[in-house]
Amino acid sequence: MQPPGTEGPRGRAAEPRRSGSAADEPAPGGVLRRAAPANRPGARAGDESAPAACRRGALRAGHSHPGADPGAAQGHTRRAQTGASSDHARSDPGLGDRRPRDRAAPRKDRRTGTRVQGHELAPARIHQRAARRAGALAPGKSPATGPPHVHSGAVKRRELLKGAGAGLTLAIPAVRAATLLESRWDFIIVGAGTAGLPAAIHASRRGASVLMLEAADTLGGTLNMAMGQVSAGGTRLQDDQGIVDSPDRHFEDIMEITFGEADPEIVRRTVDLAPDTLNWLLDQGLVPLPGHPVTGAAPGRAGYSVPRYFWAEEAGRAILKVVLEELDREMPQGNIAIRTSTRVTGLLTSDSGAVEGVRAESGNEEWTFRGRHILLTNGGYAMNPDMFELLTGHPAYAAGSWPHSLGDGLDLAVSVGGWLRGQHLHRAGTGSILTGPKFPAKVYARFATVPQQRLPWEIWVNDAGQRFIREDEPLVRPRARAVLALPRLRYVIVFDENIFNSAPPGLPQFSREEFLAHCENHPMFARADSLDELAAAADVDADGLAQTVRDYNDAVASGADPLGREHLPEPIARPPFYAITHLGSSATSSTGVAVNDAHQVVRGNQETVPGLYAAGEVLGSGATLGSTFAPGMLLTPALSVGRWLGMTLPI
Numbered sequence: 001m002q003p004p005g006t007e008g009p010r011g012r013a014a015e016p017r018r019s020g021s022a023a024d025e026p027a028p029g030g031v032l033r034r035a036a037p038a039n040r041p042g043a044r045a046g047d048e049s050a051p052a053a054c055r056r057g058a059l060r061a062g063h064s065h066p067g068a069d070p071g072a073a074q075g076h077t078r079r080a081q082t083g084a085s086s087d088h089a090r091s092d093p094g095l096g097d098r099r100p101r102d103r104a105a106p107r108k109d110r111r112t113g114t115r116v117q118g119h120e121l122a123p124a125r126i127h128q129r130a131a132r133r134a135g136a137l138a139p140g141k142s143p144a145t146g147p148p149h150v151h152s153g154a155v156k157r158r159e160l161l162k163g164a165g166a167g168l169t170l171a172i173p174a175v176r177a178a179t180l181l182e183s184r185w186d187f188i189i190v191g192a193g194t195a196g197l198p199a200a201i202h203a204s205r206r207g208a209s210v211l212m213l214e215a216a217d218t219l220g221g222t223l224n225m226a227m228g229q230v231s232a233g234g235t236r237l238q239d240d241q242g243i244v245d246s247p248d249r250h251f252e253d254i255m256e257i258t259f260g261e262a263d264p265e266i267v268r269r270t271v272d273l274a275p276d277t278l279n280w281l282l283d284q285g286l287v288p289l290p291g292h293p294v295t296g297a298a299p300g301r302a303g304y305s306v307p308r309y310f311w312a313e314e315a316g317r318a319i320l321k322v323v324l325e326e327l328d329r330e331m332p333q334g335n336i337a338i339r340t341s342t343r344v345t346g347l348l349t350s351d352s353g354a355v356e357g358v359r360a361e362s363g364n365e366e367w368t369f370r371g372r373h374i375l376l377t378n379g380g381y382a383m384n385p386d387m388f389e390l391l392t393g394h395p396a397y398a399a400g401s402w403p404h405s406l407g408d409g410l411d412l413a414v415s416v417g418g419w420l421r422g423q424h425l426h427r428a429g430t431g432s433i434l435t436g437p438k439f440p441a442k443v444y445a446r447f448a449t450v451p452q453q454r455l456p457w458e459i460w461v462n463d464a465g466q467r468f469i470r471e472d473e474p475l476v477r478p479r480a481r482a483v484l485a486l487p488r489l490r491y492v493i494v495f496d497e498n499i500f501n502s503a504p505p506g507l508p509q510f511s512r513e514e515f516l517a518h519c520e521n522h523p524m525f526a527r528a529d530s531l532d533e534l535a536a537a538a539d540v541d542a543d544g545l546a547q548t549v550r551d552y553n554d555a556v557a558s559g560a561d562p563l564g565r566e567h568l569p570e571p572i573a574r575p576p577f578y579a580i581t582h583l584g585s586s587a588t589s590s591t592g593v594a595v596n597d598a599h600q601v602v603r604g605n606q607e608t609v610p611g612l613y614a615a616g617e618v619l620g621s622g623a624t625l626g627s628t629f630a631p632g633m634l635l636t637p638a639l640s641v642g643r644w645l646g647m648t649l650p651i
């Protein structure tokens with residue numbers, strides 16, 4: 001199994017076959033593209049006039065393709081938070097070069113990387129010191145000058161799970177350090193999360209040298225908080241239960257569930273790899289919940305045609321546990337080095353535009369590392385409200401994702417001419433009650449809005465005070481699309497005292513007293529003696545709300561609702577009145593980096609960016625979910641494609 005258009009291990013990469021996945025995207029207007037940098041392959045007419053800052057690449061609203069970016073159309077000027085930028089190669093080749101940020105690099109011995117003046121700490125010494133901390137090297141032995149030292153023990157689990165200090169390098173490849181000083185890493189993996197960890201493990205198994213750089217002080221990324229739901233057609237788990245399934249069937253289901261919006265090439269790659277990936281996890285000890293796999297069907301939402309979806313008691317952490325155990329077993333080979341608390345901020349490129357290294361920051365130090373394959377596995381942008389709004393056109397209300405999901409991978413890809421797609425596939429769910437009206441709010445509670453579970457007694461109104469959907473709409477997709485079409489993704493559930501007293505509670509977790517206390521204290525709840533006052537408290541148009549309530553009460557009286565609602569139990573008439581504000585939000589990122597079918601990052605003109613690959617949520621959730629929800633189709637592709645890149649990229 002290897003990427004089409006590449007040779008096997010140690011073979012020279014041939015020109016990869018171009019994927020339709022990027023080429024088939026709608027032209028600008030539906031996607032955000034970046035012009036290819038001038039003076040590099042792929043530069044197009046007009047690039048010369050692009051501002052230098054634009055060519056350097058950070059994702060900035062003002063520099064995006066005109067007409068393609070709602071943020072730009074709205075006149076945003078904020079810079080994406082990462083500050084990532086591209087940079088031509090200019091430092092010495094080596095394992096890794098470090099210098100204090102914003103200071104000129106001191107001169108170094110080209111052969112050994114040893115400091116000859118200034119404050120630079122020689123890579124050999126850094127690694128020797130860090131190796132000692134990781135228990136890999138005896139004191140006094142330099143990997144560059146002393147006798148070879150075999151890294152014997154596995155890294156302690158607590159060290160894997162949490163770096164002991166800023167910029168700690170875990171499990172230094174002591175044996176290889178001397179030779180690597182004068183060469184480059186086979187793989188530099190940016191982000192030790194869902195996709196990055198399997199990539200490192202499987203690259204190391206082939207003997208590749210792997211440097212994994214992780215911004216957080218802990219490993220695992222979003223796996224630390226995910227539900228851990230994965231899916232594959234043809235797993236050992238299914239076989240054991242006599243469930244007949246295949247990748248083909250999985251593929252057909254996903255394309256149907258996503259209404260054909262998912263990228264067929266990325267889905268195809270994922271479903272083909274998925275059974276092997278999940279069997280690997282099962283073989284390593286992942287224990288699915290009793291009764292699994294399931295179809296993933298929910299009221300108003302289609303699932304898979306056969307049970308192929310499962311998760312474990314400890315959710316994403318159960319997957320992380322078995323992956324870290326695999327990493328633990330691999331570390332003694334001495335092929336993998338991991339630096340935590342190290343954020344990659346830029347890519348090093350050759351004059352021809354190939355990516356051949358990264359620049360990273362750790363504390364107040366800046367490092368450069370060189371490698372043959374640079375893998376962007378550093379997740380999405382759901383925790384970067386500026387980038388979120390720039391790419392989706394909607395505010396990011398909820399902070400429900402991994403704190404380092406800041407969109408650095410998108411910024412890095414764009415900095416070397418990569419382009420982004422999936423902007424039109426944003427999804428915001430059906431709305432929930434948040435802790436407050438602004439980022440970084442958390443999901444606080446969910447009102448029972450699924451009609452199969454509780455028929456609605458309330459009305460839902462938008463900012464204009466108008467109803468926008470029949471509240472008993474049985475299908476999830478029309479409900480979600482109606483929320484997505486709302487200004488500010490915001491609606492308010494309105495009801496009166498009679499409904500409060502007689503309807504089944506929409507928030508059964510709260511007692512009557514607790515609910516009333518929320519109306520006094522919580523920013524998303526309101527109670528008022530008149531509809532006018534309620535409208536003011538809930539920030540909706542008062543005249544609009546008054547007219548809507550009149551119309552709705554007429555519909556209740558006549559039994560015929562203009563929006564087609566069938567459940568019309570009571571008018572909204574008796575004060576006090578109640579309002580609960582709902583906001584649409586997302587914990588994942590729909591837009592992502594365009595790649596070809598070998599997962600190489602591609603430029604706007606479809607040329608590949610040599611040396612640069614991407615996997616996981618950095619590709620955008622739209623690639624595998626479209627604008628809807630396909631069970632397990634973010635974790636499964638991240639794990640599978642990360643693993644596959646580690647197994648197949650030439651070394």
Ligand SMILES: Cc1cc2nc3c(=O)[nH]c(=O)nc-3n(C[C@H](O)[C@H](O)[C@H](O)COP(=O)(O)OP(=O)(O)OC[C@H]3O[C@@H](n4cnc5c(N)ncnc54)[C@H](O)[C@@H]3O)c2cc1C
Pocket residue numbers: 190191192193194195196213214215216219220221222223225226227228229230342343344345377378379380400401402404405406408409587588615616617618631632633634635636638
């Ligand atoms: C609450 C929640 C529940 C979910 N549940 C499911 C589920 O059940 N099933 C499913 O399919 N999907 C689920 N998802 C989505 C899924 O978890 C993610 O899409 C997936 O884990 C992303 O994997 P990744 O490797 O791309 O990113 P991550 O796992 O987040 O890894 C990226 C890593 O890169 C690091 N990083 C970021 N920037 C840099 C940088 N500049 N330099 C170095 N390191 C960097 C991060 O710290 C992180 O460790 C869920 C998401 C959330 C938020």
